[in-house]
Amino acid sequence: MPGRGAVVKQINRLLTLWTGLVLGFFYLPLAVLIGFSFNRSRLNIVWEGFTLDWYAAIWRDPVLVDALVNSLIVAVVTTALSVVLGTGGAWILYRYRFPGARVLQTLAFTPMIIPEVIIGVSLLILFVTVHLELGYATIIISHVTFCFPFAMIAVQARLAGLDPALEESALDLGATPARAFRDVLVPFLAPAIIAGALMSFTLSLDELIVTYFTASASTRTLPLEIFGRIKKGLDPTLNAISTVFIVSTVGLVLAGELLRRRSR
Amino acid sequence: MQRTAILGAIGLLAVAAVSSCTTPARHSPQSLNLFAWSEYVPWSVIDGFTRETGIAVNYETYASNEEMLAKLISGAQRYDLIQPSEYTAEALIKERRLMPIDWSKVPNIRNVGAQYQHLRHDPDQQYTVPWMVGSVGIVVNTAKVADDIKGYADVFREPHKGRIVVINDPREIVSWALATIGKDPNDVTPETLAQIEPLLRRWLPLVKVYDSDSPKTALLNGDVDLGIVWSGEAALLYRENPRFRYILPAEGAHQFIDSLAIPANAANPDAAMAFMNYILRPEVSRLISAEFPYTNPNLEARKLLSAAELANPASYPPGDPRLVTFGDIGPSAVQIDKLVTDLKAAS
Amino acid sequence: MRTTATAFAAPVGPSRPPTPTAWLLIAPLVLWVAVFVVAPTLIMLVYSVSTRGTLGGVVFGFTLENYAALLDRTYLYIIVRSIGFAAITTAICLLAAYPAAYRIGRAAERWRHRLLMLVMIPFWTSFLIRTYAWVTILKNEGPLNGLLVHYGLIGEPLELLYTSGAVVLGLVYTFLPFMILPIYASVEKLDPALVEAALDLGAAPLRAFWKVIVPLTAPGIRAGVLLVFIPALGIYAVNDILGGGRVDMIGNIIENQFKGTARNWPFGSALAVVLILAFALAFWLTSAQEAAEHRGAEEPAVTVP
Numbered sequence: 084m085p086g087r088g089a090v091v092k093q094i095n096r097l098l099t100l101w102t103g104l105v106l107g108f109f110y111l112p113l114a115v116l117i118g119f120s121f122n123r124s125r126l127n128i129v130w131e132g133f134t135l136d137w138y139a140a141i142w143r144d145p146v147l148v149d150a151l152v153n154s155l156i157v158a159v160v161t162t163a164l165s166v167v168l169g170t171g172g173a174w175i176l177y178r179y180r181f182p183g184a185r186v187l188q189t190l191a192f193t194p195m196i197i198p199e200v201i202i203g204v205s206l207l208i209l210f211v212t213v214h215l216e217l218g219y220a221t222i223i224i225s226h227v228t229f230c231f232p233f234a235m236i237a238v239q240a241r242l243a244g245l246d247p248a249l250e251e252s253a254l255d256l257g258a259t260p261a262r263a264f265r266d267v268l269v270p271f272l273a274p275a276i277i278a279g280a281l282m283s284f285t286l287s288l289d290e291l292i293v294t295y296f297t298a299s300a301s302t303r304t305l306p307l308e309i310f311g312r313i314k315k316g317l318d319p320t321l322n323a324i325s326t327v328f329i330v331s332t333v334g335l336v337l338a339g340e341l342l343r344r345r346s347r
Numbered sequence: 348m349q350r351t352a353i354l355g356a357i358g359l360l361a362v363a364a365v366s367s368c369t370t371p372a373r374h375s376p377q378s379l380n381l382f383a384w385s386e387y388v389p390w391s392v393i394d395g396f397t398r399e400t401g402i403a404v405n406y407e408t409y410a411s412n413e414e415m416l417a418k419l420i421s422g423a424q425r426y427d428l429i430q431p432s433e434y435t436a437e438a439l440i441k442e443r444r445l446m447p448i449d450w451s452k453v454p455n456i457r458n459v460g461a462q463y464q465h466l467r468h469d470p471d472q473q474y475t476v477p478w479m480v481g482s483v484g485i486v487v488n489t490a491k492v493a494d495d496i497k498g499y500a501d502v503f504r505e506p507h508k509g510r511i512v513v514i515n516d517p518r519e520i521v522s523w524a525l526a527t528i529g530k531d532p533n534d535v536t537p538e539t540l541a542q543i544e545p546l547l548r549r550w551l552p553l554v555k556v557y558d559s560d561s562p563k564t565a566l567l568n569g570d571v572d573l574g575i576v577w578s579g580e581a582a583l584l585y586r587e588n589p590r591f592r593y594i595l596p597a598e599g600a601h602q603f604i605d606s607l608a609i610p611a612n613a614a615n616p617d618a619a620m621a622f623m624n625y626i627l628r629p630e631v632s633r634l635i636s637a638e639f640p641y642t643n644p645n646l647e648a649r650k651l652l653s654a655a656e657l658a659n660p661a662s663y664p665p666g667d668p669r670l671v672t673f674g675d676i677g678p679s680a681v682q683i684d685k686l687v688t689d690l691k692a693a694s
Numbered sequence: 695m696r697t698t699a700t701a702f703a704a705p706v707g708p709s710r711p712p713t714p715t716a717w718l719l720i721a722p723l724v725l726w727v728a729v730f731v732v733a734p735t736l737i738m739l740v741y742s743v744s745t746r747g748t749l750g751g752v753v754f755g756f757t758l759e760n761y762a763a764l765l766d767r768t769y770l771y772i773i774v775r776s777i778g779f780a781a782i783t784t785a786i787c788l789l790a791a792y793p794a795a796y797r798i799g800r801a802a803e804r805w806r807h808r809l810l811m812l813v814m815i816p817f818w819t820s821f822l823i824r825t826y827a828w829v830t831i832l833k834n835e836g837p838l839n840g841l842l843v844h845y846g847l848i849g850e851p852l853e854l855l856y857t858s859g860a861v862v863l864g865l866v867y868t869f870l871p872f873m874i875l876p877i878y879a880s881v882e883k884l885d886p887a888l889v890e891a892a893l894d895l896g897a898a899p900l901r902a903f904w905k906v907i908v909p910l911t912a913p914g915i916r917a918g919v920l921l922v923f924i925p926a927l928g929i930y931a932v933n934d935i936l937g938g939g940r941v942d943m944i945g946n947i948i949e950n951q952f953k954g955t956a957r958n959w960p961f962g963s964a965l966a967v968v969l970i971l972a973f974a975l976a977f978w979l980t981s982a983q984e985a986a987e988h989r990g991a992e993e994p995a996v997t998v999p
Contacts, residue, residue: 090899098797105794105870106812112827112867113816119830126567126587146390172723179716180709189977190727193735195921196973198928198948201966204417204959205734211423228730236920237876240913244883274882277807278875281814282921285871289821291931292949295414299424300380300405309820311385311408313560315639316583317826325819332818336811413953416750438749509853515939518955556856557939564826565938568833570855677748684956689768691942 113329120322137323147324150308157219157304158287161226165283168227169234170276174268177242192236194229202229203296210297217299225297226287233286234279241275378403379618382419383430384605385410387479389638396625402618410560419444419610426610427619433604434673436475437468441675445474446609452620455627463604463644466672475606476623479641481578482670483519483601485594486661491572498597499523502573503550512565512574515557517687518673518680519601520547523575526598532671535679540686547686552694566591581661582640593661595668602670604644636662735970741963750957760964769947769965776943779858779933780926783865784873787922788915790866791873795914796907798874799881810878813871825864825935832860832936856938864932869925873918880914924973944969 123132141147176188194202206225207217215221249271253263269276291306298304309321381388385408393404407424409415412435419429431439439445450456456464459477469475487496491510496502502511513520522532524543556565562576563584575596584591607626609619625631632648640662643649649657657663676683712720742760744752763769798809816824831838832855839851854860884907892902908915930945944965951962 091893094899095797098793102794102797102809105790105874108867109813109816109870111831112824113819115827115830116819116823119827126563126583129567168723168726171719175712175716175720175723178709179712179720181712181720185978185981187724187727188981189974190731191723192920192924192977193731193970193974195924196928196970197735197738198930198945198966198969200949200952201738201963202734204421204952205737206730207418207421207423208737209730209733211421217423224730228726233872233921236917237879240876240917241879241883243913244880244910271883274806275876275879277810278879281810282872282875285814285817288818291821295409296418300407303407306820306822307408309822310410313822314384314410314579315386316561316563317823321820321823325823329815329819332815333811336808340808411953413750413955413957416957417952420747420749420751442749444749515934516955554940555938558935564829568829569835570833678746680955681746681958681961684950684954684958685768688772688942688947688950691940692768692771694940 116322117326117329120319120326122319122322125318126316137319138327140320141324141327144320146303147305147308147320150303150305151324151328153219153302154288154305157222157226158284160219160223161230161287162280162283164223164227165231165234166276166280168231169236169279169283170238170272172231172235173238173242174264177239177245192232195232197229199229199290199292203293206293207296217297218302221297222294222302222304225293226290229293230283230286233282234276237275237279237282238272241272245271377401377618378405379615379622380425380427380613381406381622382415382424382426382428383408387430387605387639389634391634392626392631395631395634396622399625400618400621402621404622425612425614427613427615428607428622429610430478430605430607431475432673433466433468433606434675436606436608438675438677439608440469440474444611446611446613446616447473448476448609448623449620452617453624453627455624458627458629458632458645458647460644460646466604467674468604468672469606475608476627477644478605478607478626479635479639480602480604480644481641482595482603482664482668483514483575483577484581484661484664485573485596486566486576486581486584487573487592487594488566488590489592490590491569496573496594499527499575500598502575503553505553507573508553509555510572511554512556512558512562512571512576513554514562514576515559517683518676519575520551520687521683522601522673523596523598524550526596526600526671529598532599532601533674533676535676535683537682540682544686544690547690548693551687551690554694557691563587578661578664579639579641582659585659585661586640593664595664595666595670597669599669599671602672604672738963738966741960742967743964744960746958746960748957750952750959752959760960761968763961764965764968772942772947773944775941776927776929776945779861779865779941779943780923780929782862783869783926784919784923786862786866787870787873788919791870791918792877792915795874795877796881796911799878799884800886806882810875813874817871821868821931824867825932828860828864828867828936829855832863855936856940858937858941860936861933861941864936865926865929868929868932869922872921872925876917876921877911877914880911880917884910927969927973 119130120137121133121135122130123134123136124130172191176184202225206221206228210217210221245268249267250263253267254260258266289306290304291310294304294307298307309317312318312321379402381393381404383406388406393406397403407426409418412432415429415431416435418424419426436445453476456472456476463477463480464472485496485499485502492507494501521535521540521543524546525532525534525539527546528542530539530542555571556562556574558565561580562574563580565571566574566584567587578593581591581593585593607623609616613619626635627645629645629647629651632643632645633651636643636648636652636656640656640659642662643652740754741752743756743758744754745757747753798806798813801809830836833839834851834853834855838854839848842848843851888910889902889907892906893899928945929943930949933941933943934946948962948965950956951958951965
């Protein structure tokens with residue numbers, strides 16, 4: 084069917100174009116951000132000339148680097164825990180029928196709607212009541228609490244299309260439920276798990292208000308640092324460190340791909 | 348994808364291990380828990396203090412008095428030093444939340460000008476050490492605005508519609524209206540609020556931007572031509588371009604005084620007082636002025652400032668302006684918030 | 695294969711009562727929710743019926759004045775406006791995300807992950823810097839206006855910034871990835887043969903899309919709507935910056951009670967409780983309906999405990 088093929092091809096081309104536009108939309112502020120990291124003006128509002136000073140300034144700013152590292156640690160651990168809780172939670176609610184399942188699900192999703200300042204204040208009170216000292220643990224707990232619903236929803240959506248025969252056949256072939264889960268279901272759920280992980284990581288990395296209430300002096304994160312500097316003016320050092328972070332991430336991913344290709 | 352993740356995680360842990368060596372020490376007998384406004388205490392000052400006394404400083408920050416209060420009253424951390432604005436200090440003193448200072452340990456208080464002491468929030472000057480003084484006034488882009496702006500009434504006129512930025516602080520906004528009708532900004536009652544409502548109803552639709560975090564952005568971007576902002580913002584604008592003039596309104600302006608104070612449950616009051624005495628030294632205080640061009644209450648430090656710094660009209664406003672500090676108004680704050688929310692939604 | 699599976703109800707596979715080991719799995723989730731969701735919610739509930747403390751905080755007691763204070767024209771208007779913005783944002787995100795998510799989900803395997811990363815990477819920079827970048831782009835003297843004026847499309851710079859439009863733009867920008875990802879996960883598992891078959895059966899591509907593909911990706915769509923609409927209701931920072939502080943939403947009102955002049959924690963808590971109850975109710979009702987549909991489709995004669 085030559086006619087149909089051509090139409091489909093054209094649709095595909097349009098879709099690709101649209102995706103490109105969407106990505107362009109996403110990267111527009113990033114272009115400004117990166118551009119301004121070379122801005123001579125300290126106030127980061129008008130362009131005044133090219134300089135690499137801000138990149139040099141990063142090294143003279145241990146507080147900022149420390150904050151970035153803290154943010155990364157928190158984000159990675161949060162993502163890991165969120166994915167585990169989210170995937171596990173989605174699976175449990177899918178496979179098992181028990182009283183209070185729907186209550187559990189509603190409650191698990193509630194942190195998505197609770198305003199951040201409320202989560203922050205109430206968790207702070209909770210931590211004080213149980214004498215849990217503020218630090219990494221408290222920040223991570225608060226982040227996981229509102230991140231794992233995202234992972235759970237992504238995995239649930241994927242589970243909705245699960246062919247029960249898939250798991251049944253694995254079990255029939257002699258696999259234990261645990262192995263069936265690991266070798267059959269997890270690969271099936273992988274795209275949703277990855278989606279959930281990406282969302283959790285992103286949410287945690289940029290979290291400000293809840294972190295304010297649950298962090299201590301020695302566990303400052305990057306958003307706290309950046310927001311603190313806004314009164315003086317978001318100087319381009321912040322742009323520079325953001326650019327460095329992006330470039331390193333992309334670099335890591337490329338490195339990972341190279342390794343994978345070589346191992347094939 | 349998996350291998351990348353593992354590599355990344357290992358890399359992160361390595362960086363974390365290295366960086367944790369530089370993380371500030373936890374609270375110990377020889378450490379100070381400082382809870383202050385973000386970007387208000389220069390690292391040069393903190394490092395200098397630690398070098399001289401050996402006391403490590405844990406610097407935690409907040410962006411508003413209310414944020415500070417939230418964490419303070421939760422009891423999650425014991426802070427040795429906080430940095431309240433004057434009306435917050437007044438409330439804290441009333442609630443017996445501050446520790447009286449042993450002035451024999453902070454003799455440098457004599458460097459602070461008499462006009463900044465024994466004010467209404469701390470009449471016996473027992474609990475606070477003035478850190479920086481500032482005002483809330485009018486900033487005008489003289490390249491765009493030709494009129495002679497003298498006060499609030501001149502700002503909120505029809506020709507300026509959509510060209511005004513103000514700080515997003517309901518208490519401040521209400522105080523400007525109160526000053527305009529000749530009332531004390533601390534005279535906040537349902538009656539006075541009713542009296543200023545028509546005025547605010549005319550004013551607020553003229554505002555383009557409410558911004559407490561960085562009002563200078565809109566001014567520098569050229570999206571607005573004039574506004575009512577903190578003097579520190581105005582000083583930064585003036586440094587950027589002298590066409591931004593700072594004017595203290597003729598009707599009267601808010602003079603705020605941020606001070607250092609010691610919470611009643613501080614674990615290390617001696618270290619706190621040592622820090623207070625340290626920052627009151629003229630040569631240390633001038634470091635603070637260099638980074639934050641507010642009005643320095645330390646008269647000895649002012650002698651060390653450059654001519655350019657002293658000439659910044661936002662830092663050191665000339666003339667004899669009418670300045671009033673804010674007092675604690677208690678539950679009336681709720682009505683202020685409601686009034687401004689209502690009028691904003693209506694405009 | 696189920697074509698009417700939903701994301702609102704817990705997708706009920708061949709579900710059975712939990713085995714003892716299964717309870718071991720369920721326990722951590724229950725524990726987490728109980729401690730870190732239920733407990734704080736209860737704290738907030740207690741706060742909402744208390745009175746305001748002088749320094750913030752609360753004075754314990756019981757009063758309904760905070761809830762009564764919500765029945766005010768201004769607050770109701772703000773609530774409705776928030777719902778409106780959240781709804782518009784969700785709709786635009788859905789329309790914009792679906793084609794992109796579809797394209798990424800059907801791309802060659804090695805490209806899928808790269809594209810996903812490309813989608814997320816801009817959001818690993820600070821939200822503040824990104825939003826101020828938009829301020830720079832949209833301002834009167836900014837590049838967008840500059841381009842439009844340069845090419846003679848407009849005579850004078852447009853007032854793009856500090857408007858409702860700018861707020862919607864910022865919201866769509868913030869939430870678009872959260873619509874793309876779940877839809878992607880749904881599209882990715884589409885059997886290419888199925889799509890081919892739909893097209894081969896003589897349906898015009900649009901009909902094939904509407905009648906076959908969309909229903910198959912419905913769980914992803916519904917998940918995306920949930921992940922955008924709900925958080926969008928609580929937004930406060932985007933509208934604060936891009937709307938010039940003039941577009942107060944529910945999130946701003948609540949934030950003001952804790953971080954602003956009012957120091958009125960009980961009132962903020964009350965508004966939050968109302969928000970949570972509304973969400974919980976809506977969620978509960980929709981999941982009850984979907985679950986009933988499910989059980990109807992699966993086991994017509996089984997009674998539900």
